[in-house]
Amino acid sequence: MSTDDSFRRTYGPRALVAGAAVGLGAEYARQLAARGLDLVLLDRDRAPLDATVGALRAAHPVTITPVVLDLARPDLLAALVAATRPYEIGLAVYNAAIGTVAPFLEMPPEHAATMIDVNCRGPMLFVHALAPAMVARGRGGIILMSSMSGSFGSEQLALYAATKAFDLILAESLWAELRHHGVDVLAVQPGSTRTPGWESSQPADRPDPGVPVMEVGPVVQEALEALGREPSIVPGEENREGASALRALPRRQAIEIMSQITSALLRNDR
Numbered sequence: 001m002s003t004d005d006s007f008r009r010t011y012g013p014r015a016l017v018a019g020a021a022v023g024l025g026a027e028y029a030r031q032l033a034a035r036g037l038d039l040v041l042l043d044r045d046r047a048p049l050d051a052t053v054g055a056l057r058a059a060h061p062v063t064i065t066p067v068v069l070d071l072a073r074p075d076l077l078a079a080l081v082a083a084t085r086p087y088e089i090g091l092a093v094y095n096a097a098i099g100t101v102a103p104f105l106e107m108p109p110e111h112a113a114t115m116i117d118v119n120c121r122g123p124m125l126f127v128h129a130l131a132p133a134m135v136a137r138g139r140g141g142i143i144l145m146s147s148m149s150g151s152f153g154s155e156q157l158a159l160y161a162a163t164k165a166f167d168l169i170l171a172e173s174l175w176a177e178l179r180h181h182g183v184d185v186l187a188v189q190p191g192s193t194r195t196p197g198w199e200s201s202q203p204a205d206r207p208d209p210g211v212p213v214m215e216v217g218p219v220v221q222e223a224l225e226a227l228g229r230e231p232s233i234v235p236g237e238e239n240r241e242g243a244s245a246l247r248a249l250p251r252r253q254a255i256e257i258m259s260q261i262t263s264a265l266l267r268n269d270r
Contacts, residue, residue, distance in 0.1 A: 004035045007224075008036045008037055010090070010139055011090045012038075012091075013038055014037060014040060015037045015093065016041075016089045017029050017032070017040075017093045018043075018094045018096045018126060019042070019071075019095035019097065020039075020041035020042060020043050020049065020095065021052055023095075023193075024145065024216050025096070026216075027216040028143075028223075029041055029064075030059075031217075031224060033064070034060060036062065037091065039063070040084065040087060042067045042069045042096075044069060046068045071122040072114050072117040077125045077129055080125065080130070088133070089133070090139065090141065091140065092143070093142075093143045093145075094126045095145045097118060097119050098119060102156060103156055104158040107159065116159075119166070120163050120167070123144050123167055130142070134178075134181075135178065135182075139182045140182070140183045141184045141186070141227050141228065142174065142183065142184070143185075143187075143227060144167045144187050144188070145167065145188050146167040146168040146232070147164040148239060148243060149258070150165040150166075151246070152254050154255065154258035155259040155263065168187045168232060171185050171231070171232065172187055184227050185231070186233065187231065187233070188223045188232070189232060189243075191212060191235075191236060192211055192213045192214070193219055194214065195216060211242075212242075218235065219235040219236070222236075
């Protein structure tokens, strides 16, 4: 049996990707389609979602269902259940996030609340909507996208880093709870990754920030290979080495270094 056949038997017949229109979400869709899984793709932005669906249909003989859905909506659980009821979802990826970087006191409270809705409430309800059927079948997989920033505090990342810490601990805890029911859970902590959002923040004349930047393909590949093996992963050898070095430091020093890196990146952005 091929690796793809084994993967599809464990996590098929269909995968759901939230935040699927561009970047890492679209790459998850591409790699899962290449493994032969049918797809349900969620995003709030119709035009880029339709473009991704069109490209996938042209490249892969799988069934793809696009769903335009705002993950901050108050009735999200009911909306997710309605959108997925017709399908057997064997793998669920929550990639959607709001990644605003700003001093905490300069962030409007309404925007902060929306960040918490999408980054924390969203994945929690996502799991509630999809995990029970996986547990009943005795197989399945859930991937929640965290961030390297979720491991330590940093100036100007207070809220974003806190939401990603939530995602990390939620996924690791679910890994411990659901593995006894045949459901694999993974938290993915990417560092800087060349997504459209990352690209849009980089001026053409920006100096080298001095931190590794990964392409979306290797990030997703490492995540899919780690699913079922680890509770969490930091993609990229350089990123893993950096994370290990920070964990070895006193926490105050690690926070200061993270804040220095964030400040340097922001200065280069201006």
